[in-house]
Amino acid sequence: MSTNTRFDLTGRVVIITGGAKGIGKVYAREFAAAGARVVAADIDGDAAAETAAQILAAGGEAIGVRTDVADEASTTAMAEATIAKFGTIDVLINNASLMSVLERRSWFDIPVEEWDRVMAVNLRGIFLCCRATFPEMRRKRFGKIVNISSSRVWEGVPNRLHYTTSKAGVIGLTRALSREVGEHGVTVNAVTPGYTLSDTQQATSSGNYLAMQSDGRAMGRPQYPEDLVGAVMFLSSAASDYMTGQTLNVDGGKAMH
Numbered sequence: 001m002s003t004n005t006r007f008d009l010t011g012r013v014v015i016i017t018g019g020a021k022g023i024g025k026v027y028a029r030e031f032a033a034a035g036a037r038v039v040a041a042d043i044d045g046d047a048a049a050e051t052a053a054q055i056l057a058a059g060g061e062a063i064g065v066r067t068d069v070a071d072e073a074s075t076t077a078m079a080e081a082t083i084a085k086f087g088t089i090d091v092l093i094n095n096a097s098l099m100s101v102l103e104r105r106s107w108f109d110i111p112v113e114e115w116d117r118v119m120a121v122n123l124r125g126i127f128l129c130c131r132a133t134f135p136e137m138r139r140k141r142f143g144k145i146v147n148i149s150s151s152r153v154w155e156g157v158p159n160r161l162h163y164t165t166s167k168a169g170v171i172g173l174t175r176a177l178s179r180e181v182g183e184h185g186v187t188v189n190a191v192t193p194g195y196t197l198s199d200t201q202q203a204t205s206s207g208n209y210l211a212m213q214s215d216g217r218a219m220g221r222p223q224y225p226e227d228l229v230g231a232v233m234f235l236s237s238a239a240s241d242y243m244t245g246q247t248l249n250v251d252g253g254k255a256m257h
């Protein structure tokens with residue numbers, strides 16, 4: 001395999017949860033531009049369909065599938081729709097989460113129901129999406145799972161305690177699951193993005209918060225969704241086939257672990 005081929009995503013079938021908006025939409029667009037066949041799976045079915053339509057209009061291949069990652073029947077249907085359309089599943093990018101919709105507030109003020117819903121989407125959602133897609137990956141002895149965590153875990157960022165806690169869980173899940181599926185040719189890795197100026201994040205952050213976003217970063221500038229694409233593509237390609245259970249931090253050099 002040549003070096004260039006290792007990074008090639010042409011024809012790969014890639015499910016991107018939360019792929020209709022924010023950073024997930026950028027992954028969907030960029031993977032399609034790299035030749036992948038993309039499934040934008042999102043609880044916002046209209047936005048997922050719109051993302052797929054935009055990819056088709058640009059000459060790429062994509063479908064939108066309304067999916068609630070916290071619901072087992074819905075994740076099973078997501079995997080079935082992917083196989084029905086594209087014949088297989090190569091890559092699962094677990095990007096959906098409850099984040100930008102969460103108020104920033106003291107841990108003491110978080111309603112218990114909100115804590116539970118964050119865990120259901122951000123952790124059970126990954127568990128269910130992995131379970132729904134794994135049988136196809138095991139069958140073909142190839143699969144790449146990329147779990148999106150957050151650099152909040154390294155920094156201990158406060159005021160969304162449930163969110164930060166769930167993202168730490170994503171790293172534990174990544175490590176333990178990698179040991180259960182490695183013998184089947186499936187890799188499981190995580191990425192911890194720094195605070196990223198996705199359209200959804202910008203819409204829900206105050207001016208002061210946005211103004212601080214170059215602080216402490218070696219790169220000296222804010223982070224944009226495009227800054228994450230290379231790392232996620234690497235973990236989705238054959239170039240990372242002997243790397244599993246790992247977590248890549250992509251935050252412009254703020255937290256160094």
Ligand SMILES: NC(=O)c1ccc[n+]([C@@H]2O[C@H](COP(=O)([O-])OP(=O)(O)OC[C@H]3O[C@@H](n4cnc5c(N)ncnc54)[C@H](O)[C@@H]3O)[C@@H](O)[C@H]2O)c1
Binds near residue numbers: 024067070149193194
């Ligand atoms: N933007 C940041 O600063 C930042 C930093 C670190 C990590 N992250 C992580 O990166 C990922 C993308 O971030 P973003 O800024 O685009 O987030 P976002 O909140 O804007 O988007 C999340 C997406 O997930 C979808 N979604 C929510 N609940 C769902 C469910 N139950 N089933 C399916 N889809 C669901 C939403 O509709 C949306 O499209 C998330 O996992 C987030 O936690 C973001």
